[in-house]
Amino acid sequence: MSDQSGSDGDGDTDSLFSSSSLSSAPGSPRDVAAQTAEEGSFRIASRRAPAVPGLLFFPDLLSASLCSDVVSSVADCGYFTDEVVGRNQAMLFARARPSECRPRRDTIDPPGDRSKRRKVEGEADEADHGGLPAWVTRLIAELERKLDGLVDDELHRLLFAPRLRPPAERTSTHAKTDAETALRSRQLILNLYRPGEGLSSHVDLMRFGDGIMLASFGAPQRGVVMEFTRVAQDQHAEQTIVHSLFLPSGSLLILSGEARYDWKHGIPARRFDLVRDDDDDDDDDSAVRLERGTRLSVTIRWMGEGGDVVGHEDADSLASGPVPG
Known part of the structure; x- marks a missing residue:
């Protein structure tokens, strides 16, 4: 086994990952205070997605420029400032507008000053996504573009607010479905993981x-191992199925269907991971030790029907449990 720990280059990535952002208050949700573990107890993680229906993994989908834009924008927004010691999570909510209600770009672009055009474009983007920050709309738009052709049409439609059908194609059933879709709310959760922190396994x-x-x-070549555990269908089952997957900076993970509902996902709390260097080689001796750096996770999902209602009895009953990330 080789060691690729090196020096922690996260401080050079952006102010979000500077040393001042690495403080963690005792008792914070994921505080592990320099937790260590024996390497022999580690599962060797893969760089390839496990064969779980509904789980798709793209290890290098996000470009370096897009990653830099997201990280710098999150830092500028001040979600994780030192004024709130130990803050490691932020949530954003928005209601999507149907595509036919969105202004055409050529009808809102003013001639002349490019800065004015950029300002108007930013305002239109935020209107498209119910007031989300411009960096979020850029990220979602880029994901929508990149995944077109990489995932099937049904999944693409599931991930990115289904467009309203042209009037000629609508039926009474379609009209009801499209109306419900147009009113769905999108939710994003931002988690900042400092070295050593993890996430409880959950659905x-x-x-x-x-x-x-x-x-x-995060910083280039950095990442974290996420573990996927099959939800027990039988409490007397003798064997638990667990898959370990390395999530590098710039990667995108998609969970739908079985992977979303029947598998837990979580991040072991530790300061380094053991990752198979070459997945063509099943020999665990090829594993390398990768030190963790500071990682920003952005989870994008839709609210279910009634999930955005505050104070409703049914909605409150769903609010217990771990906070996903």
Whole structure:
């Protein structure tokens, strides 16, 4: 086994990952205070997606420029400032508008000053996505573009607010479905993981819809191992199925169907991971030790029907459980 720990280059990535952002208050949700573990107890992680129906993994989908834009924008927004010690999570909510209600770009672009055009474009983007910050609309738009052709049409439609059908193609059933879709709310959760922190294994709450995207951001060559555990169908089952997958910076994970509802996902709390260097080689001796850096996770998902209602009895009953990330 080789060691690729090296020096922690996260401080050079962006102010979000500077040393001042690495403080963690005792008792914070994922505080592990320099937790260590024996390497022999580690599962060797793969760089390839496990054969779980509904789980798709793209290890290098996000470009370096897009990652830099997201990280710098999150830093500028001040979600994880030192004023709130130990803050490691932020949530954003928005209601999507149907495509036919969105202004055409050529009808809102003013001639002349490019800065004015950029300002108007930014305002239109935020209107398209119910007031989400411009960096979020850029990220979602880029994901929508990149995944077109990489995933089937049904999944693409599930992930990116289904467009309203042209009037000539609508039926009474379509009209009801499209009306419900147009009123769905999108939710994003931003988690900042400092070295050593993890995430309890969980299935996302039922208040969230099917089709969840998890994007990872951090220093180049850095990442974290996520474990997927089959939800026990039989409490007397003798064997638990667990898959370990390395999520590098710039990767995108998609969970839908069985992967979303029947498999837990979580991140072991530790400061380094053991990752198979070459997945063509099943020899665990080829594993390398990768030190963790600071990681930003952005989870994008839709709210289920009634999931955005605050104070409703049914909605409140869904609110217990771990916070997904």
